[in-house]
Amino acid sequence: MTTQLTKPGTTDSNAVTTTASKGILTIADAAAALRDGTITSMAITTDIVEKAISLNEALGTYVTITQDLALEQAAQADAAFAAGEDRGPLQGIPLAIKDIIAMKGAGTTANSRVLDPEWGAGTDAPVVARLRAAGSVFVGKSTTSEFAFGMPDPTKGFPVPHNPWDVERTPAGSSSGTGIAVAAGLALGGLGTDTGGSVRGPACVNGHTGLKVTFGRVPKSGVVPLGFSLDSVGPMARSAYDCALLLEVMAGYDASDPNAADVPVPKYSEFLDGDVDGIRIGLPMPYFFDHEALDPDVRDAVLAGVGKLVGMGATAEEMALPYAAEAKEANHLILVAEAYAYHRNNLVNRWSDYGDLTRPNLARGAFYTAGDVAQANRFRSMWAGEVAKAFQKYDVLITPSAPNPAQLVKDMDPSHRLVQPMYTGHWNLTGLPAVAIPSGFTAGGLPLSMQIIGKPFAEATVLKVADAYQRATSWHLMVPPVEALYDTAR
């Protein structure tokens, strides 16, 4: 199901035979091709940037496409290769940067009329500086939910993101743009942020891999905050292996972030050897697998995925985590309270400048008492203890990433977030690493996803299990049928 994208009327062979039709879907593919001389960064980047521009109205992927910067970086990467300089697998690789992360060469909007246009101007967040130093190419600043929180408000003038598998459906958020870019081949990877599921949600419904890292694993300075004690910056790409390549560059201590962890960064990709023999998987059944709102297709695909891992030598056992529903509420309460603290003055002075679905949700933070926030943090300590006990017995936990495939936008109701189950915020609450990977498709062609959660700073184990599954399946290599949109756009 690989899309053959063509550009008629062009005689340059590198432009006509695009990255996808050359079999280049992943960062690893591109890195190999760049080094064996079968393609240049300029060819990959030109193709991706032109597609991104053509499809931006239909998909709403980017707030800003940094075409000149991207081509300059691609040329630099090719010149470096020609001179025998090799900074590593990200050299020459086009990436999307979520538009709440500061990046030199482009402003940051947070998809909002409220953010000071000078915020972060002329600077790279530490994580972006690391990618730049590794020789990456920046395609642009990708669409986000307003301040990584609200749903799109078309009246505010920002691109409205659409799911490339079905443009009537949500691409999820808040890292919507990077999710779309990776799925539709408008970047080979990119950055998202995750406070309650905002990397994993888009990865889930767009059909690729997204990693929420351990709290503090990647510095979050230079990133507009949502929930200070929950936020993380994470890699998004087609495969777990690609996420490992990104994380090797992104991770590590930086003094500018008071929450950055001073923990050594392993070479994550070296752990991905396909071997899951003896890996102990826990399946928390109550809430995560038995909720009445959980789509049976989602559940069945996750359990089939677990079965495949067991067939490869892992063991799996049903277990229970107490108070999972309350953990979802505690994550949401802390998130909203911390977000309200950040936005309070602007909510008072610039209420109508916020999107119509962002502002009432932010306002909820005003109604929780100080005691409510303290109680949520006391619950957090108790929940973290229960989860830590589970990890004495298991190496990873596996759950669905979300209860449903991508919803139709017209059916979405923000108040449902308060009552429907969610499976992602629990791991922000505990600061644990968790990756969402594709686990199948519905009969209607929508991606399904499963989530693998690990111990603190055990991204290597989480990615190892994900990679082993992806060696035995090809869901993560499926490309949405954007060709019709491309033809329409021309």
Add this chain to the structure above:
Amino acid sequence: MHSSDEKLEVALEMSGVNPAEEDLEKILDGFTRGLELAAQLYTVPGVRYEEPALIFSARVAGAR
């Protein structure tokens, strides 16, 4: 006993947030549900003697 509308009016006045009239219904829905859900956290027995983990460390001397 005050209605939810009355409680919301007081809460908004105390917060200083002055939303547009058309937003009040959405805020009321979130207000009511949010407080119900927050109240649940006081009923969890395992939290009775728990201390929250602080995220500030006086030992951090990061440059800004």
